[in-house]
Structures are given as structure tokens and as C-alpha cells.
Amino acid sequence: MSTYIIGLYQSGFVASYPARCEKDDSGGGLASGYINFTTGNGDALEVIQEYQKTANYTGGFDKYIGTLKKLAATHSSSTAGLDGYCGLWTKSCKDPNFFATQIAVANSRYQAPSLKY
Numbered sequence: 001m002s003t004y005i006i007g008l009y010q011s012g013f014v015a016s017y018p019a020r021c022e023k024d025d026s027g028g029g030l031a032s033g034y035i036n037f038t039t040g041n042g043d044a045l046e047v048i049q050e051y052q053k054t055a056n057y058t059g060g061f062d063k064y065i066g067t068l069k070k071l072a073a074t075h076s077s078s079t080a081g082l083d084g085y086c087g088l089w090t091k092s093c094k095d096p097n098f099f100a101t102q103i104a105v106a107n108s109r110y111q112a113p114s115l116k117y
Contacts, residue, residue, distance in 0.1 A: 019093035021086035027077040032089045034102040042072030047105045054097040
């Protein structure tokens with residue numbers, strides 16, 4: 001249920017779109033995936049780092065890691081150095097492990113902590 005509420009709040013749609021990637025109007029850089037993981041707050045970086053540990057990972061995101069770390073460290077809304085990132089995010093969603101990683105990060109970073117209250 002919370003996934004539907006988040007989707008409605010963030011995008012105006014009830015469904016989530018794991019392959020979606022676009023400029024975040026609220027200052028988060030690029031927003032992508034299941035719950036709008038952003039390049040500016042580091043949760044997109046976390047998804048990618050966890051995805052790198054999976055069997056099907058092919059190395060596509062490696063060239064963005066340095067830039068993503070800098071953006072997350074400064075909470076930057078910049079998209080400089082991320083040319084091709086959205087296309088790769090969308091393409092990577094063809095791998096079920098990438099979507100599963102998005103769900104796992106959303107659960108560990110947001111949903112599980114919220115259940116403590």
C-alpha cells in the first residue's frame with residue numbers, strides 16, 4: 001500500500017515505474033526508478049552499488065560512480081557528468097535483478113525504518 005501512496009505523491013500515478021528516469025524538479029538531480037531514487041541524495045548511488053554485487057551486472061554504471069559520489073556528498077542537483085545515465089537506467093530494468101535491487105534498497109532505506117514508529 002505504501003508503494004502506491006508514494007507513487008501517487010511523487011508522480012501523480014498509483015503505479016511505480018522502475019525504468020523511469022528524468023530531471024527532478026525538487027532539486028534532487030535525476031530521479032529514477034521504483035521510488036524516484038535521486039542522484040542528489042545518494043539513494044540512486046546506493047541502488048547502483050547494490051546492483052553491482054549481483055550476478056548479471058555488466059559494468060555499465062561504473063563510469064558514473066565517481067560523479068554520483070560527488071553529487072551525493074554535496075546533495076547537488078547538477079546532472080553534469082551523467083550523460084547517458086537515464087538511458088542506462090532504463091535499459092538495466094530489463095534485468096530482474098535491477099528491479100529487485102530497487103525494491104530491496106527502498107525497503108531497507110525507507111520502509112523498514114518507518115515501521116519502527
